[in-house]
Amino acid sequence: MLVGREGTRRVVTAVSRPAEQAGLRVGMPLTKAHALLPDILTLPADPAADAAALERLSLWALQHYAPIVAPDPPDGLVIDTTGADHLHGGEALMLSGLVNRLGASGIIARAAVADTWGAAFAAARFLADPVRVIPPGSAVESVSPLPIHGLRIPPEIVAGLHVLGFSTIGDLLAVPRAPLVLRFGPLLGRRLDQLEGIVREPVDPLRDPERIVARKGFGEPIGAPETIARYTTALVHDLCLALEKRGLGARRLDLIFHRVDNSLQAIRIGTARPVRDEKRLARLLCDRIETIEPGFGIEVMELSATLAEPLVLQQAATSLIEEAPADIAGLVDVIANRIGAARLYRIAPVESDVPERSFQRVAPLAPDAGATWQGQWPRPARLLARPEPIEVMALLPDHPPASFTWRGVRRLVKRADGPERVFGEWWKRDGERAAVRDYFQVEDAVGERFWLFRSGDEVQAAGGLGRWFLHGIFA
Amino acid sequence: MSSAAARAVLAGLRDRIRQFDGRAVRDRAVLPFGVPEIDERLPGGGLVLASLHEVCGGGNDAVQGAAAMLFAAGIAARTRGQVLWCLTRPDLFAPALAQAGLAPGRVLYVEAGDEKSLLLCFEEGLRHGGLGAVVAEVARLSMTASRRLQLAAEAGGTLGLAVRRFRSRAEADAFTLPSAAVTRWRVSVRPSVPLPVPGVGRARWLLELTRCRAGEAAEFEVEASDAEGRIAFSPRLADRPAAAGAWRGSASA
Numbered sequence: 001m002l003v004g005r006e007g008t009r010r011v012v013t014a015v016s017r018p019a020e021q022a023g024l025r026v027g028m029p030l031t032k033a034h035a036l037l038p039d040i041l042t043l044p045a046d047p048a049a050d051a052a053a054l055e056r057l058s059l060w061a062l063q064h065y066a067p068i069v070a071p072d073p074p075d076g077l078v079i080d081t082t083g084a085d086h087l088h089g090g091e092a093l094m095l096s097g098l099v100n101r102l103g104a105s106g107i108i109a110r111a112a113v114a115d116t117w118g119a120a121f122a123a124a125r126f127l128a129d130p131v132r133v134i135p136p137g138s139a140v141e142s143v144s145p146l147p148i149h150g151l152r153i154p155p156e157i158v159a160g161l162h163v164l165g166f167s168t169i170g171d172l173l174a175v176p177r178a179p180l181v182l183r184f185g186p187l188l189g190r191r192l193d194q195l196e197g198i199v200r201e202p203v204d205p206l207r208d209p210e211r212i213v214a215r216k217g218f219g220e221p222i223g224a225p226e227t228i229a230r231y232t233t234a235l236v237h238d239l240c241l242a243l244e245k246r247g248l249g250a251r252r253l254d255l256i257f258h259r260v261d262n263s264l265q266a267i268r269i270g271t272a273r274p275v276r277d278e279k280r281l282a283r284l285l286c287d288r289i290e291t292i293e294p295g296f297g298i299e300v301m302e303l304s305a306t307l308a309e310p311l312v313l314q315q316a317a318t319s320l321i322e323e324a325p326a327d328i329a330g331l332v333d334v335i336a337n338r339i340g341a342a343r344l345y346r347i348a349p350v351e352s353d354v355p356e357r358s359f360q361r362v363a364p365l366a367p368d369a370g371a372t373w374q375g376q377w378p379r380p381a382r383l384l385a386r387p388e389p390i391e392v393m394a395l396l397p398d399h400p401p402a403s404f405t406w407r408g409v410r411r412l413v414k415r416a417d418g419p420e421r422v423f424g425e426w427w428k429r430d431g432e433r434a435a436v437r438d439y440f441q442v443e444d445a446v447g448e449r450f451w452l453f454r455s456g457d458e459v460q461a462a463g464g465l466g467r468w469f470l471h472g473i474f475a
Numbered sequence: 476m477s478s479a480a481a482r483a484v485l486a487g488l489r490d491r492i493r494q495f496d497g498r499a500v501r502d503r504a505v506l507p508f509g510v511p512e513i514d515e516r517l518p519g520g521g522l523v524l525a526s527l528h529e530v531c532g533g534g535n536d537a538v539q540g541a542a543a544m545l546f547a548a549g550i551a552a553r554t555r556g557q558v559l560w561c562l563t564r565p566d567l568f569a570p571a572l573a574q575a576g577l578a579p580g581r582v583l584y585v586e587a588g589d590e591k592s593l594l595l596c597f598e599e600g601l602r603h604g605g606l607g608a609v610v611a612e613v614a615r616l617s618m619t620a621s622r623r624l625q626l627a628a629e630a631g632g633t634l635g636l637a638v639r640r641f642r643s644r645a646e647a648d649a650f651t652l653p654s655a656a657v658t659r660w661r662v663s664v665r666p667s668v669p670l671p672v673p674g675v676g677r678a679r680w681l682l683e684l685t686r687c688r689a690g691e692a693a694e695f696e697v698e699a700s701d702a703e704g705r706i707a708f709s710p711r712l713a714d715r716p717a718a719a720g721a722w723r724g725s726a727s728a
Contacts, residue, residue: 328605379570382540382567382568473541
């Protein structure tokens with residue numbers, strides 16, 4: 001339990017989960033809390049340290065997630081995901097990744113995405129479990145049944161509204177705005193408008209004082225894509241000069257557009273290795289200009305290197321020795337920024353006899369260990385995501401099937417090879433202590449080849465019992 | 476006019492036609508199959524490197540595309556440099572590519588969410604110029620899209636292989652629609668030659684060259700890609716030399 005001061009009273013400002021179950025609430029006087037739980041551990045609240053920690057967390061989110069991030073005291077972060085969610089595989093994946101990473105460092109977080117800051121605020125606190133994506137256009141319906149605490153209004157107004165019988169946001173949206181504003185002040189009306197998206201609410205982005213920034217203001221707002229591209233190139237040039245002075249290369253660049261109507265638009269790009277090549281960076285940024293909505297025009301463009309790392313220049317080998325392999329880092333960056341870095345990968349072998357565990361995805365520019373799969377047994381070109389059960393006719397227990405039926409088609413087996421026995425990984429998983437698969441490669445009458453296996457434990461395998469599955473298709 | 480002079484004139488005229496076509500000398504580099512029977516049917520003696528080629532599976536394989544994929548992997552394995560492999564359905568089993576000669580360190584996979592971004596990545600890879608080959612498993616390939624890809628392949632000097640993977644047997648008829656690809660292949664599986672012992676022999680394919688720019692359609696019966704991505708010619712049973720026929724007779728007895 002944390003205790004803070006409110007005027008002359010000492011009140012509870014935060015409680016742990018067990019204490020909450022015991023009936024303690026935030027805002028309760030300290031004496032009452034002590035009466036409920038006499039031996040509770042109380043610590044003084046330190047709002048300044050909390051704010052500093054929140055700012056550190058915002059900086060981390062800025063470097064890893066999106067270009068526009070701001071702390072939302074006392075306990076929130078607001079992130080404008082525009083132009084950045086595709087790098088994390090979409091909004092839902094981005095949110096769950098964020099919550100999981102925070103959870104790993106001991107922070108229990110809830111997150112939501114919605115059209116407006118107000119809707120996302122309410123959804124994150126009352127709907128998210130632990131994440132929630134509210135589809136565009138349905139923000140108001142989704143948050144209507146939520147309590148009015150989700151409106152970012154001071155507790156006195158909440159109490160006053162309760163007295164009048166309002167309990168949900170939907171109740172407030174249904175009544176005329178003017179009498180409410182007359183009674184509770186303009187803040188309530190503004191919050192409701194912001195929630196609905198009638199009034200814009202710009203996020204004042206957090207800035208890292210150490211990061212390298214290039215900025216350009218325009219006397220006359222710009223809007224044409226060609227103009228944006230031209231100034232982007234100019235900004236990249238300035239930024240690269242600044243990076244060169246410090247011997248750095250950019251890993252993550254944010255281009256923020258300040259629009260005339262006081263809202264922000266952003267582009268974020270990431271690179272697999274530190275880059276200081278003007279052409280490449282400009283190309284990556286210009287690729288994404290189409291996602292920018294200039295509205296009535298753009299006043300200021302701001303390019304910053306959110307993440308920069310020391311750039312080690314390598315001497316190119318002379319062509320006298322041998323032709324160096326072409327550098328594909330540029331291509332990797334272009335594709336990763338278009339469709340997301342997780343969708344671009346290499347496949348590396350893993351020491352495992354179980355086919356579906358014999359490979360893993362690695363980063364596209366991971367050093368090549370030169371390893372490949374061991375063994376001479378042929379492997380199918382297509383591996384089904386999960387083995388599909390088939391019906392078979394087998395003549396002898398230890399023989400391949402004489403015919404099998406897969407997806408409603410019966411096929412006669414003309415030729416077969418096998419069995420190749422694969423044991424379960426009992427040294428890793430207890431459940432596979434007795435698991436055995438016998439793989440057969442079979443060819444049917446027209447020459448199509450399939451990879452079948454019989455699954456069971458060793459006793460079943462010896463007796464030819466066990467169920468049959470189709471796992472892959474050869475050519 | 477002597478025949479040598481006539482040949483010189485013809486060569487000069489061919490060069491001029493190529494110039495009209497807007498293709499540089501570099502673009503005429505080819506990748507031979509190493510099988511004379513196939514290479515002599517292809518203009519230039521092999522697959523033109525800086526261009527787009529289309530491969531489709533026949534029969535049931537039109538949907539699965541396993542044979543077509545291995546055929547493309549065999550071709551890509553014989554190029555130099557990295558290979559970009561674009562797909563939408565991640566059911567490709569990488570060890571099979573390694574067995575067709577494409578070491579895991581050479582292949583970079585792109586898993587595009589839809590056909591549109593797949594084509595974008597395909598084009599980007601072709602245009603980059605530093606890759607050995609770009610393979611993409613596409614369902615639809617319109618004339619416009621294939622023209623773009625062909626131009627990108629010419630600009631980057633990279634071999635492009637479009638493995639057509641139809642979503643249904645009915646859709647496979649679309650393979651007859653025109654596209655800008657230089658060659659078009661259909662790979663169908665054939666029953667393999669019985670071995671003298673129980674077991675499965677090397678897979679055999681019927682390779683149909685259904686379209687070839689400046690060449691004629693043809694079909695070949697071949698043995699599937701080996702560990703270095705090479706296919707081998709297997710003569711049709713009717714044309715088989717007597718000795719081979721005798722071996723076969725004893726093998727199946």
